[in-house]
Amino acid sequence: MRVFKKLGWFFKLEKKSYLIGLLMLGLVALMELVPPQVIGRVIDLITTDTLTSNTLILFGVMLIIVAVLTYIFRFFWRIMIFGASNRLGLTLREQLFKKYSSMSPSFFGKRRTGDLMAHATNDINAVQMTAGAGILTIADSVITGGAVLITMALTVSPKLTLIAMIPLPFMVILTSWYGTILSRLFRVAQAAFSSLNDKTQESIAGIKVTKTFGYENEDLKDFADLSDDVVNKNLKVAKVDALFDPTITAIIAISYFLSIFFGARMVIADEITLGQLVTFTTYLGMMVWPLLALGWFFNLIERGKASYERIEDIMNTASDIDDGVTTDRLPSGNITFDIDRFAFPGEDEVSLSDIHFTLKEGETLGIVGHTGSGKSSLIRLLLREFDTADNNTVRVNDIDIKQYDIKKLRHLFGYVPQDNFLFSTSIKNNIAFTDPDINIEAVYRAADLSYIHEDILSFPEGYETVVGERGVSLSGGQKQRISIARALIQDPEILILDDSLSAVDAETETAILKNIEENRSGKTNIITAHRMSAVRNADLILVMENGRIIERGTHESLTQDQGWYYDTFKAQSLRQHLVKDLDETLERGDRNDS
Known part of the structure; x- marks a missing residue:
């Protein structure tokens, strides 16, 4: 019954619906x-030969009424109780989604997507059933069962009622024991379902990679193994669940035997009439549902x-980001x-050290450097995906960014991450993601600035072309340029391109x-890149290595220093010229052949 106590906040909100529903249930x-x-x-x-036509008609009218x-009463209790439980499902889904939206990246790094989806589907459905069918079963068991027992005792025989109820304590003990086992097994089964859910999501998302490597059979086997595990664990739940009905049926059968055996002797002894014995056994038959409902109640x-404990575990998880606003x-x-x-939460290895610089408005x-040099880590700190310790600060206008309202802070940025995520909707809607009602001309302008407008017009459906999940139907360069257009359409105060030009050619990069x-x-721009050509016009260039700034300056000053930046720029320029010369040679060869 602890789950009802935990859901007390909701029952208070919906007390009118539940009270009316329970009243209707009592009238039924x-x-x-x-x-x-x-x-x-x-x-x-x-039996006394006193039944008349008028009496029979009266009883018939009474039964119709x-x-x-x-x-009518059943219609209203269903609307009230099940309607309230559906609103609980709605509330929990909204709360859970809001929680997901407020959590930092480290939370999603520790939790699997399939598990989070299972919380929002199976777990919420189980809690919703508890607040709907669970309330129904316990209320029906108590109200109907209690009313029948009292009526049996008052209108037939208290003694016979007591005799018929002798087996019931055994049923309570057994169903309670089954419930304890069921709770443990159900948690295990839900965890297995979460793993299967995660595997399904991962396999579908990575289907192109799976097919490329010819790994379909192995992936299918992994899925089959997980699916078998889910089935086996749910079978264990089903086996315990299957014990409820036979146990209750056996208890009722014993009650029937006792009632008929002792009831017949009481009829012979003129303690009750034959009609009263029939009434008693009919009432005893009406006890079947309350007792079955009681068993179902323990199950639910x-x-x-x-499930609610699994949801609570998510809801009670604190975010790593403290939104303690101290300035307006x-x-x-x-x-x-x-x-x-600076080290990321839960890690001992230092990711950034001795980072000191100012970027003027x-x-x-x-920001350039090898993969893993710390370029993206700087961006993630600026976006407050992670927070620094007290002795480390990232400031905007000399105020620690932790003092700003996090929504207002992030509203500054137009961010294009390395992993260009596109939604399964039209290209137009992807570009206009931050403002779906924005003028179409603004969409065209943003696409033109990101050098993707002509590509889009070449598609059969143009801007209404629906991209696959995560933009699977587009090339890497097209996804990057659509993501850049999505950021540019905001006209942000700070534009961040986090290695967002890696999939486009040099000519397109220059144009963008x-x-x-x-x-x-x-307006302020921040560009991280592997190609020096992407940052050569920057006012300040930082060269990073192992989380440190090893060089800083403008393109001219860094090339004069002839350090890592100069060597890399020279090598990349040479490679670019060689590729260009090779292309021209091949083009001349093709013309000569023709």
Whole structure:
């Protein structure tokens, strides 16, 4: 019953619906007490040869009225109780999605996508069943069962009622034991389902890689193994679940035997009439559902308890990002990094050290270095995907970014990450993601600035072309340029391109950077890249290695220093010229052949 206590906040919100529903349920229970009484009376009138046509018609009308009222009351209790439980599902889904949206990247790094999806589907459905069918079963068991027992005792025989109820304590003990086992097994089964869910999501997302490597059979075997594991664990749940009905049926059978055996002796002894014995056995038959409902209740309650605990575990997880706003100022101005030492949460290895620089408002910052040098780590700190310790600060306009409202801070940025995520919708909707109602001309302009407009027009459906999940139907360069257009359409104060030009050729890169330079005058840009050509016009260039700044300056000063930047730029320029010469040679050869 602990899960009901935990859901107390919701029952208070929906107390009117539940009270009306329970009232209707009680009236249904009262209505159901009438037919057995009518049957008993009719039998007694028949045995005494006193049944008349008028009396029979009266009883018939009474049963029709009871049937109509029962229909009405049942309709309303279903609307009230099941309607409330559906609203619980809605509330939990909204709360869970809001929680997901507020969590930092480290949370998603520790949790599997399939597991998070299982929380939002299976677990919420189990809790919803507890608040709907669970309330119904326990209320029906108590109200109907209690009303039937009291009526049996008052209208037939208290002694016979006590005799019939002798087996019930054994049923309570056994079903409670089954429930304890069921709770443990259900948690294991839900965890297995989460693993299968995660495997399914991962396999579908990576289907192109799987096919490329010819790994379909192995992937299918892994899926089959996980699926078998889910089935086996759910079979264990089903085996325990299957014990409820036979146990209850056996208990009721014993009660029937006791009732008929001792009831017949009481009829012979003139303690009760034959009609009363028929009424009693009819009432005893009505006890089947309350007792079965009681068993079902233990099943639902244990499932709901296990699922709600899994949901609570998510809801009670604190975010790594502390949104303790201490200033009402809007974030704008110079960006300053003062970081002596930074390691990601849960890691001992230092990711950044001795990072000290200031980027003036309206300037362009270029960050270059090998893969893993710390370029993206700087960006993630600026976006507050992670927070620094107290002795390390990232400031905007000389105010620690942790003091700003996080939504206002992130509203500054137009961010294009390395992993260009596109939604399964039209290209137009992907570009206009931050403002779906924006003028189509603004969409065209953003696409033109990112050098993707002509590509889009070449598609059969143009801007209404629906991309596959994560943009699977587009090339890497097209996905990057659509992502850049999505950032540019915001006209952000700070544009961040995190290695977002790696999949385009040098000519396209130059065109995009020229458009950005011409159309973002007075606004700040941050570009991380592997190609030096992407940052050569930056006001400040940082060269990073192993989380440190090993060189800094402009393109001219860095080439004069003849360090890592100069060597890399020279090598890349030479490679570019060689590729260009090779292309020209091949083109001349093709012309000669023709």
